[in-house]
Each structure stands twice: as C-alpha cells, then as structure tokens.
Amino acid sequence: xxxxxxxxxxxxxGAAQALFGVDLSVEEGEVLALMGRNGMGKSTTIRVICRLxxxxxxxxxxxxxDMARVPSHLAARAGLGLVPEGRRVFARLxxxxxxxxxxxxxxxxxxKVTCLFPRLAERSGQLAGHLSGGEQQMLAIxxxxxxxxxxxxxxxxxxxxxxxVRQEIWIALDxxxxxxxxxxxxxxxxxxxxxRVADRAVILERGRSVWSGPMADVSGDIANxxxxx
Amino acid sequence: xxxxxxxxxxxxxxxPAVAAIALVLDExxxxxxxxxxxxxxxxAVGLNLALGLGGLVSLGHAVFFGLxxxxxxxxxxxxxxxxxxxxxxxVIEGTKSMPVIWLTAVVVxxxxxxxxxxxxxxxxxxxxxxxxxAFGQMFYYFTISWPAYxxxxxxxxxxxxxxxxxxxxxxxxxxxLVFAVLAIVLFIMGRIERSAFGLALGTARQNAARVETxxxxxxxxxxxxxxxxxxxxxxxxxxxADLNRFVSPTMFSWQMSGEFIVFIVLGxxxxxxxxxxxxxxxxxxxxxxxxxxxxxxxxxxxILLFVVxxxxxxxxxxxxxRGGHHG
Numbered sequence: 001x002x003x004x005x006x007x008x009x010x011x012x013x014g015a016a017q018a019l020f021g022v023d024l025s026v027e028e029g030e031v032l033a034l035m036g037r038n039g040m041g042k043s044t045t046i047r048v049i050c051r052l053x054x055x056x057x058x059x060x061x062x063x064x065x066d067m068a069r070v071p072s073h074l075a076a077r078a079g080l081g082l083v084p085e086g087r088r089v090f091a092r093l094x095x096x097x098x099x100x101x102x103x104x105x106x107x108x109x110x111x112k113v114t115c116l117f118p119r120l121a122e123r124s125g126q127l128a129g130h131l132s133g134g135e136q137q138m139l140a141i142x143x144x145x146x147x148x149x150x151x152x153x154x155x156x157x158x159x160x161x162x163x164x165v166r167q168e169i170w171i172a173l174d175x176x177x178x179x180x181x182x183x184x185x186x187x188x189x190x191x192x193x194x195x196r197v198a199d200r201a202v203i204l205e206r207g208r209s210v211w212s213g214p215m216a217d218v219s220g221d222i223a224n225x226x227x228x229x
Numbered sequence: 230x231x232x233x234x235x236x237x238x239x240x241x242x243x244x245p246a247v248a249a250i251a252l253v254l255d256e257x258x259x260x261x262x263x264x265x266x267x268x269x270x271x272x273a274v275g276l277n278l279a280l281g282l283g284g285l286v287s288l289g290h291a292v293f294f295g296l297x298x299x300x301x302x303x304x305x306x307x308x309x310x311x312x313x314x315x316x317x318x319x320v321i322e323g324t325k326s327m328p329v330i331w332l333t334a335v336v337v338x339x340x341x342x343x344x345x346x347x348x349x350x351x352x353x354x355x356x357x358x359x360x361x362x363a364f365g366q367m368f369y370y371f372t373i374s375w376p377a378y379x380x381x382x383x384x385x386x387x388x389x390x391x392x393x394x395x396x397x398x399x400x401x402x403x404x405x406l407v408f409a410v411l412a413i414v415l416f417i418m419g420r421i422e423r424s425a426f427g428l429a430l431g432t433a434r435q436n437a438a439r440v441e442t443x444x445x446x447x448x449x450x451x452x453x454x455x456x457x458x459x460x461x462x463x464x465x466x467x468x469x470a471d472l473n474r475f476v477s478p479t480m481f482s483w484q485m486s487g488e489f490i491v492f493i494v495l496g497x498x499x500x501x502x503x504x505x506x507x508x509x510x511x512x513x514x515x516x517x518x519x520x521x522x523x524x525x526x527x528x529x530x531x532i533l534l535f536v537v538x539x540x541x542x543x544x545x546x547x548x549x550x551r552g553g554h555h556g
C-alpha cells in the first residue's frame with residue numbers, strides 16, 4: 001500500500017522556485033532514500049511533505065489524504081514524524097521532557113525509546129541543549145518516534161557526527177525498521193550507509209526527480225552522474 | 230532540596246505566619262493585608278501561566294479580574310435585594326454562597342478568555358498587547374456606563390458572602406479560606422507546568438515551528454493556557470470583591486493589568502512562586518512606602534527598574550540564580 005505519494009510537486013521560496021517537478025512514493029514498511037547533491041531540493045521536499053512549506057503545483061497524498069490544506073501540526077498528527085536537519089531539539093527542556101512533550105499514544109513510549117537509545121536514559125534529567133551532537137540526534141529521533149508516526153522523515157540525520165556515532169544511529173534506524181516495520185524517508189549523503197538500510201532511492205537534480213529505482217542500482221554511472229561520487 | 234524549593238517553601242509559609250502573628254497581636258488590619266496579598270498573588274499566578282510559560286504579554290487580564298468581581302457583586306446584590314436576576318431567556322436568583330459565586334466567576338472568565346483569546350491569539354507581539362488592552366478598556370467603559378450596577382461608583386455588598394462551616398467575616402477565617410484556594414491553585418499550576426501540555430506551551434514560546442513538527446498547535450496550546458489563566462484571575466477577582474465587599478470599574482482598568490505584570494516581573498517571570506513573591510512585596514511596599522510619601526509609586530518604579538536592569542530573574546532569580554529552565 002502506498003503511504004506517501006508526491007506527484008509533480010513544485011514549490012518556491014518567494015520568487016525563487018526550488019522544486020520543478022518532484023515525483024516519489026513510499027510504500028508501507030519501505031525505506032526510501034532521497035538523494036542528490038547540495039541545493040537540489042531534498043530539504044525543500046521534506047518541508048513540503050511535512051507542510052512546513054506549501055507547494056504551488058502538484059499533489060501530496062499521505063495515507064490516501066490530500067495534504068494540500070493540512071497545517072503542519074495536523075500533518076504530524078496524521079503520522080508524519082520529522083527528524084529535522086540540525087536536530088532542533090527543545091534545548092531548554094530535559095531529555096525526558098523533550099520526549100514527554102511530544103508523546104502520543106502508540107507502540108513507541110519512553111521505555112521503548114530509551115531501550116533503543118540507552119544513552120537517553122543515562123542523560124534523562126539533562127537539558128537537551130547540553131547534550132553532544134550525537135546525543136541530540138538520538139533525542140531528535142526518539143522525539144519523532146514518541147509521536148508514533150507511520151512515516152518518519154530524517155533530514156541529514158547523521159550530518160556532522162563522528163563516525164562511531166553515525167554507526168550507532170544507523171544501527172538504531174535499521175532496528176526501528178526491522179522491529180516495527182516503520183516506513184522511513186531518509187535524506188543523507190552517505191551512499192554506503194544508505195545502501196545498507198534503504199530499499200529504493202529517488203535522486204533529485206535541480207528540483208526535479210531524475211532517477212528512481214532499487215537502492216542496489218545506485219552505483220557506477222548513476223552515482224557518478226547525479227551524486228558526483 | 231534545591232534552593233528555589235526552599236525559598237518557595239519559606240515564601241509559602243510566610244503568609245500564614247504573618248497572619249498568625251497578627252492574630253496573636255490582635256492586628257486584624259495586618260491579616261487583611263495578608264489576605265489582599267494572597268488574592269493579588271492568585272490573580273498574578275493566573276496571568277503567569279499565559280505570560281511566564283506561554284510568553285503572552287496580556288495587558289487585559291483585568292477583564293477577568295473585573296468579571297470575577299462583578300460576578301460576585303451582581304449575584305450578591307440580587308441576593309441582598311431579594312430581586313431575581315433577569316437574563317432575558319431565563320431568570321436566576323442571586324446568591325451569597327461563595328462556592329456558587331466562584332464557579333460563576335470561573336465560568337464567565339473562562340468564556341470571556343476563550344472569546345478574547347480566539348481573536349487576540351491570531352496576532353502576536355505588540356498587536357496582542359494592544360488587542361488585550363482594547364478589550365480591557367471596552368469592559369472598563371462598559372461598566373462605567375452601566376448604572377444598574379453602580380456605574381462609576383461601583384457596587385457595595387454589605388455582608389461578606391458565606392462559605393459552609395466558616396465565619397467569613399472573621400479576618401483570620403477568610404484569610405485561611407483564601408490561602409487554601411491559593412495553595413490549591415499553586416499545586417494545580419505546578420502540575421500543569423510539569424505536564425506534557427506545560428512543557429509544550431513553554432517550548433511553543435521559544436520556537437513555535439519546532440512544536441508544530443511534533444503535532445502540536447501553538448495556537449491551541451496558547452488558547453488553552455489563556456483560558457485557564459483567565460479563569461484563575463477571575464476567581465481572584467471574586468475573592469478580591471469579597472474582601473473589599475465592593476466592586477467597581479477600576480477592577481477592569483489597565484493599571485490593574487499592569488500591576489499583575491509588575492508582580493510577576495518583581496517575583497520572577499515563569500517561576501511558580503514568582504507572582505506570590507511579587508504580590509507580597511508589592512503589598513508590603515504599598516503599605517510601608519505610602520506612609521512615607523503619597524508619591525510612593527515613584528519608589529516602586531525605582532525598585533522595578535532595578536529588578537529589570539540587574540535582576541532579570543526577579544527577586545527569586547536574584548536569590549537562587551537564574552537556573553529555572555522554563556524561565
């Protein structure tokens with residue numbers, strides 16, 4: 001079953017058009033990698049999906065619902081869990097408070113999230129703003145899980161983190177996907193790590209989706225042409 | 230135990246201690262002063278939820294204080310005159326029962342806060358301040374031109390309203406009642422502050438967009454906070470009118486709203502006991518300084534200036550540090 005579909009999406013920041021026709025879909029239980037070089041529209045696409053930005057043409061459907069007029073907080077309630085770029089945790093709340101403030105009923109609760117990231121349990125009473133980058137990232141993922149989403153969107157979830165922490169986060173995401181069957185839409189630059197987690201990929205080039213197919217096929221000419229690797 | 234908890238406990242116990250000493254020394258006026266401080270603290274505790282936690286600088290909270298006051302005045306005056314209150318669609322009897330009056334004050338204030346909030350919360354910053362101020366002035370001038378309930382002269386109630394099992398005319402018993410209400414409201418506010426709602430409200434003040442991404446609407450969070458805040462301030466208004474056995478349009482004045490903000494700033498914005506400390510200090514300074522000069526507000530202004538410039542966390546912040554993470 002198709003959970004999310006974007007059909008010829010166009011979007012602009014004022015007069016500057018950023019998306020010129022993005023098509024993608026995410027199936028239930030699938031992990032989709034959204035790829036592309038810097039400035040190609042990956043984060044803008046995420047913003048459009050989460051309704052943090054309106055699209056000017058095309059259609060966004062989530063779980064069969066047209067999202068055109070849905071405000072961002074209702075999009076989140078509909079089951080879209082965002083792990084934003086730059087983590088954006090609630091810096092003045094403790095780790096526990098960050099998780100509680102976002103909580104909604106469902107299989108993911110405080111116990112399950114702290115089992116996934118034991119470091120969050122250790123730092124439970126600490127202010128989120130005082131955590132390391134990796135811990136903040138774990139908290140951002142934990143907070144998104146606490147909303148019990150049907151589709152979790154991760155925008156550059158491992159950017160700027162130490163390799164060992166990145167590894168820890170990828171292992172956790174793999175566990176989330178394997179154990180709960182949660183659908184994921186992942187934006188990341190690391191081809192190797194995405195290759196281990198993602199089922200399919202969509203590549204954006206200058207605001208357009210130019211390639212889509214199995215993740216295993218993103219190599220050689222395709223990677224070289226569109227991702228510069 | 231944290232220093233702030235110790236200070237809060239001391240402040241909380243100071244009011245009944247003052248009242249008890251005044252009782253021993255046979256100083257009923259001091260008990261009345263402590264009662265006045267507790268009621269004003271209650272009003273500011275209500276505002277503190279909207280202002281301190283929600284970041285909503287309301288210059289119209291006197292609307293709810295006045296509505297609470299007039300709820301008491303109107304119901305009690307009809308009970309006093311044995312004339313039922315004709316509301317057009319239905320007729321109700323007046324009452325001298327405090328619980329009924331409190332419930333009326335809370336419901337009327339909450340409804341007013343809901344209507345005002347629905348309009349005012351669509352704006353932010355200086356526009357929000359101006360809209361709340363405008364509502365305050367509307368109510369103020371309406372009551373001035375409402376001769377049925379005393380107009381500009383206000384409305385006197387000859388006998389304080391009753392509470393089951395208490396002689397409310399006895400200053401210490403009325404103080405005990407007011408203090409119990411304040412304690413219950415502080416307990417509830419403490420729970421609200423630590424609840425998921427309170428945490429989200431505080432976070433919406435810092436970054437509304439971030440809250441939306443986890444499925445929470447800043448508008449709804451603020452509206453609920455504004456309604457609870459208005460209801461508590463309305464309850465304080467009913468108690469204030471009962472303390473003075475008098476209600477007048479000045480309860481709706483913008484100066485009243487300004488005083489509530491002063492209590493919060495003095496004590497410490499966003500701190501549970503900030504409004505209590507601020508209101509107690511205000512009443513104390515009002516009592517002491519007004520004996521020195523009729524221009525005592527100049528001295529209060531200087532103190533407020535000092536707090537704003539050098540003690541941004543208010544008196545509590547100056548004593549225990551600015552570490553309050555919701556502040």
